[in-house]
Amino acid sequence: MTYIAKPKLHHPSLAKNRVGFTRRDYEGKISTLCAGCGHDSISAAIIQACWELDIEPHRVAKLSGIGCSSKTPDYFLGNSHGFNTVHGRMPSVLTGAYLANRELIYLGVSGDGDSASIGLGQFAHVMRRGVNMTYLVENNGVYGLTKGQFSATADKGSRSKKGQSNNDAPIDLVTLALVMGATFVARGFSGDKAQLVPLLRSALAHQGAAVIDILSPCITFNNHSGSTKSYDYVREHNEAVNRLDFITLREEITADYAAGEVIDVRQHDGSIVRLRKLHADYDPTDRIRAMSYIQEHAARGEVVTGLLYVDPEAADLHRQLGTVEQPLNTLGAAELCPGSKALEKINAALR
Amino acid sequence: MQKIEAVNDFVVKFANINGSGSASANELFARAILRMGVPVSPRNIFPSNIQGLPTWFEVRVTEHGYLGRRGGVDLMVAMNPQSWEQDVREIDPGGYLFYDSSKPVPRARLRNDIHVLGMPLTEICNDTYSDSRERQLFKNIIYVGALTTLLDIDPQEIEKLFGEQYKGKEKLFDSNLQALNLGREYARQHLKPIALKVERRDRVGDMIFTDGNSAAALGCIYGGATVCAWYPITPSSSVPEAFERYAQKLRTDAASGEKRYSIVQAEDELASIGMVIGAGWNGARAFTATSGPGISLMAEFIGLAYFAEIPAVLINVQRGGPSTGMPTRTQQADVLACAYASHGDTRHVLLFPEDPHECFEMSAQALDLAERLQTPVFVMTDLDIGMNQRLCRPFAWDDNREYDRGKVMTREALDAGTDFGRYLDVDGDGIPYRTYPGTHPTKGGYFTRGTTKNAYAVYSEAGADYIYNMQRLRQKFETAKSLVPLPVLTAARYPARFAAIFYGSTGPAMQEALAALAEQGIYLNALRIRAFPFQNEIADFIAAHSKVFVFEQNFDGQLTTLLINEAHANPASLVPVLHYDGTPITARFITQEIAERVARLNVRPLRENMVA
Numbered sequence: 001m002t003y004i005a006k007p008k009l010h011h012p013s014l015a016k017n018r019v020g021f022t023r024r025d026y027e028g029k030i031s032t033l034c035a036g037c038g039h040d041s042i043s044a045a046i047i048q049a050c051w052e053l054d055i056e057p058h059r060v061a062k063l064s065g066i067g068c069s070s071k072t073p074d075y076f077l078g079n080s081h082g083f084n085t086v087h088g089r090m091p092s093v094l095t096g097a098y099l100a101n102r103e104l105i106y107l108g109v110s111g112d113g114d115s116a117s118i119g120l121g122q123f124a125h126v127m128r129r130g131v132n133m134t135y136l137v138e139n140n141g142v143y144g145l146t147k148g149q150f151s152a153t154a155d156k157g158s159r160s161k162k163g164q165s166n167n168d169a170p171i172d173l174v175t176l177a178l179v180m181g182a183t184f185v186a187r188g189f190s191g192d193k194a195q196l197v198p199l200l201r202s203a204l205a206h207q208g209a210a211v212i213d214i215l216s217p218c219i220t221f222n223n224h225s226g227s228t229k230s231y232d233y234v235r236e237h238n239e240a241v242n243r244l245d246f247i248t249l250r251e252e253i254t255a256d257y258a259a260g261e262v263i264d265v266r267q268h269d270g271s272i273v274r275l276r277k278l279h280a281d282y283d284p285t286d287r288i289r290a291m292s293y294i295q296e297h298a299a300r301g302e303v304v305t306g307l308l309y310v311d312p313e314a315a316d317l318h319r320q321l322g323t324v325e326q327p328l329n330t331l332g333a334a335e336l337c338p339g340s341k342a343l344e345k346i347n348a349a350l351r
Numbered sequence: 352m353q354k355i356e357a358v359n360d361f362v363v364k365f366a367n368i369n370g371s372g373s374a375s376a377n378e379l380f381a382r383a384i385l386r387m388g389v390p391v392s393p394r395n396i397f398p399s400n401i402q403g404l405p406t407w408f409e410v411r412v413t414e415h416g417y418l419g420r421r422g423g424v425d426l427m428v429a430m431n432p433q434s435w436e437q438d439v440r441e442i443d444p445g446g447y448l449f450y451d452s453s454k455p456v457p458r459a460r461l462r463n464d465i466h467v468l469g470m471p472l473t474e475i476c477n478d479t480y481s482d483s484r485e486r487q488l489f490k491n492i493i494y495v496g497a498l499t500t501l502l503d504i505d506p507q508e509i510e511k512l513f514g515e516q517y518k519g520k521e522k523l524f525d526s527n528l529q530a531l532n533l534g535r536e537y538a539r540q541h542l543k544p545i546a547l548k549v550e551r552r553d554r555v556g557d558m559i560f561t562d563g564n565s566a567a568a569l570g571c572i573y574g575g576a577t578v579c580a581w582y583p584i585t586p587s588s589s590v591p592e593a594f595e596r597y598a599q600k601l602r603t604d605a606a607s608g609e610k611r612y613s614i615v616q617a618e619d620e621l622a623s624i625g626m627v628i629g630a631g632w633n634g635a636r637a638f639t640a641t642s643g644p645g646i647s648l649m650a651e652f653i654g655l656a657y658f659a660e661i662p663a664v665l666i667n668v669q670r671g672g673p674s675t676g677m678p679t680r681t682q683q684a685d686v687l688a689c690a691y692a693s694h695g696d697t698r699h700v701l702l703f704p705e706d707p708h709e710c711f712e713m714s715a716q717a718l719d720l721a722e723r724l725q726t727p728v729f730v731m732t733d734l735d736i737g738m739n740q741r742l743c744r745p746f747a748w749d750d751n752r753e754y755d756r757g758k759v760m761t762r763e764a765l766d767a768g769t770d771f772g773r774y775l776d777v778d779g780d781g782i783p784y785r786t787y788p789g790t791h792p793t794k795g796g797y798f799t800r801g802t803t804k805n806a807y808a809v810y811s812e813a814g815a816d817y818i819y820n821m822q823r824l825r826q827k828f829e830t831a832k833s834l835v836p837l838p839v840l841t842a843a844r845y846p847a848r849f850a851a852i853f854y855g856s857t858g859p860a861m862q863e864a865l866a867a868l869a870e871q872g873i874y875l876n877a878l879r880i881r882a883f884p885f886q887n888e889i890a891d892f893i894a895a896h897s898k899v900f901v902f903e904q905n906f907d908g909q910l911t912t913l914l915i916n917e918a919h920a921n922p923a924s925l926v927p928v929l930h931y932d933g934t935p936i937t938a939r940f941i942t943q944e945i946a947e948r949v950a951r952l953n954v955r956p957l958r959e960n961m962v963a
Contacts, residue, residue, distance in 0.1 A: 083799040089622070093625045099629075122618070323612075324611055347557075
């Protein structure tokens with residue numbers, strides 16, 4: 001945590017992306033989280049991913065619930081509209097915003113308390129509906145803002161800073177998202193930016209419900225031995241299934257890989273997610289296999305990371321509803337009001 | 352024996368079994384009378400069940416156009432053995448009982464002071480039809496046929512209604528007509544004539560016959576709502592269902608099939624209001640429909656919308672409360688819950704429609720008000736208005752009317768260097784400017800949160816910033832007074848000391864009661880309140896009378912409390928008169944309550960020098 005304001009002047013030599021913005025243009029206010037918080041690394045990865053994707057900052061809408069993670073949207077994309085909603089209910093607000101304007105990019109930021117406890121219902125239902133969004137769970141297994149209570153993702157048997165043991169079975173949001181029909185499901189680690197940034201880029205470009213469960217250690221309340229969400233524990237037990245490159249329509253595919261080492265997943269809009277396999281038998285387009293793979297490894301105490309599932313044929317809510325291409329919030333009386341003549345007909349039918 | 356005699360002024364009550372197809376036959380009966388130019392006011396009285404249990408349909412035939420519930424029954428159509436005792440008991444002395452006499456009923460289960468008309472309906476159906484569903488459905492049409500003969504209802508009108516309903520379905524048309532004539536013929540040959548008659552008039556004019564929930568949905572169509580998020584709850588579910596029906600017709604592109612609306616059935620009320628708020632934040636007009644328990648669940652979000660200043664429209668079709676309440680009964684028991692919904696210091700705009708016409712008008716208006724005031728707006732209807740068909744003024748729309756989108760700062764204004772403070776009061780009316788997400792690449796973006804902010808939407812826990820915000824919100828609520836619908840005064844023919852205040856579905860019963868009271872020489876000024884916050888006219892009205900009876904359909908006198916709190920009315924001059932058994936308030940109730948109370952207030956004191 002720092003009190004020194006960042007200078008607003010940008011060095012002229014800072015590289016600009018295709019839409020004319022430097023990385024600094026994607027920054028927000030100074031974080032008020034603890035120094036070393038995993039969440040700040042995630043904010044940095046979001047900044048990097050948006051800059052690399054040439055997204056105009058104001059085309060992103062950031063929505064969050066309540067908690068440490070939900071404060072972070074103030075710390076990136078300062079020119080974007082953000083909405084700190086109520087605890088556990090960001091998904092419904094995001095859904096409504098997305099209904100109103102299908103053209104913006106929706107980024108939902110939540111935590112394990114926000115999504116796995118009070119918001120478990122909304123988490124599940126937003127996945128079912130195929131809302132076109134990127135939903136991030138900044139998962140540290142602990143309630144930070146209220147000082148160290150276990151959250152519902154804490155592993156059974158893990159210990160709190162005060163030494164208490166957690167007796168409740170953990171909720172695995174990745175598995176839940178798969179069951180509920182999310183069409184892009186990944187897990188990352190805030191301490192592995194090289195893995196996280198391409199995951200974010202792919203998720204942001206995905207046209208459907210994308211969720212990334214990001215293990216993000218709480219430096220203050222959950223980084224001790226006995227915790228299964230500490231930096232050390234996650235590093236030791238991290239089993240990445242793949243490394244990915246996200247290739248947009250504009251980019252040429254240049255890198256060469258030996259046959260069998262990569263999988264290209266071409267998505268609806270033509271963009272390609274290229275996965276370098278780390279586990280030869282892992283196929284991220286097989287949802288059923290993904291679920292059992294995650295469970296098998298979890299039983300061995302391993303944390304599977306990477307792109308776990310992607311449905312290249314994902315359909316979003318607007319397509320299912322059959323709404324017009326033009327955002328609903330731009331329609332005026334001419335498009336919406338049937339007028340007095342139609343009303344006279346309705347009156348006549350009611351006599 | 353006495354015989355109730357009446358022309359165009361009586362009550363017929365149908366006692367049926369849920370799921371037996373009686374509803375459409377009973378509606379046919381009501382519509383046929385309407386088509387003869389005689390106003391009717393029907394009401395469903397039904398328990399919270401889908402099939403097999405008792406349900407009632409009451410039709411008040413009322414040449415004077417009194418659309419409130421009258422009370423009492425002149426003709427009972429008793430088609431349900433389960434509720435027989437209760438149904439027979441309810442008939443006014445000298446009234447009529449029409450029943451299915453296929454099975455003999457012992458004399459002991461009848462009454463000596465009513466006229467009994469038995470018709471072997473089951474027998475007739477079993478002889479005529481072999482299919483069990485046909486036997487069931489046509490039984491209803493056959494009794495309607497018999498009633499048309501008994502009451503002199505023109506069968507041509509029913510034939511026309513069949514023609515409209517079964518356009519292009521000749522077979523259905525023929526079989527229904529056959530059943531109708533079967534009933535008519537039996538009644539002509541076997542039943543004694545009765546003294547209740549319908550005579551053709553011209554009292555309906557251009558009025559329409561519809562229910563408040565459909566009307567509210569249509570109001571949302573005309574008012575430009577594009578997002579509807581809801582969770583099923585009686586008695587509001589037919590609002591979004593009607594919205595979908597109308598939107599399919601009126602908002603779907605004929606060529607492409609693309610929809611200019613979206614409807615999501617959410618997982619609960621918390622999600623439905625969340626979606627409405629998300630859509631409102633993002634510049635779309637959005638609404639939800641719910642009832643009391645849903646409002647309780649939405650309370651946290653309603654507070655967020657109030658403080659974050661996001662437009663939202665909630666159509667609250669009130670039902671019996673509290674808790675899960677009596678879901679199929681009517682009340683006005685959410686007034687306080689909505690006026691102050693949520694934690695913290697919140698206050699909300701409420702509109703009180705009295706009939707489907709106003710449900711249409713106020714739902715459309717609510718969408719304007721919500722955007723103008725950037726706040727949640729409640730349309731406070733109830734089951735009596737929402738789920739019953741009511742005769743009312745036709746819907747009207749001025750094609751020159753434009754949507755009031757409120758204060759929205761555009762990209763051009765931002766480019767021109769206009770100072771943008773999301774929560775800054777620049778016009779002195781308490782209403783700030785907002786930007787839609789995605790407006791400008793570098794200007795006008797802001798972070799939305801509850802109360803921890805300054806006028807520029809920057810995080811702040813400073814007391815001065817909080818106070819500025821709260822005082823501005825109070826100013827905004829003052830501004831709302833000049834925007835919401837004014838109360839409607841029904842002035843007494845002679846100067847009156849006493850007055851009545853009422854709202855919502857009490858309207859029709861009150862108008863009838865005022866006429867009845869005037870006949871007894873009791874004159875009152877009556878004010879129908881149509882919105883909260885209360886305009887100064889309301890406080891002046893109360894101050895101008897020594898006693899004001901406040902008619903409410905709840906137990907606590909909720910509007911009375913609100914008048915004392917918010918209009919600073921003198922509590923001593925307000926007399927709450929409460930009707931809260933779950934049935935709609937009647938003119939008889941109002942007349943009796945006022946007559947008794949006025950008589951008591953007018954008692955002269957024992958000693959001359961004492962003040963009454």
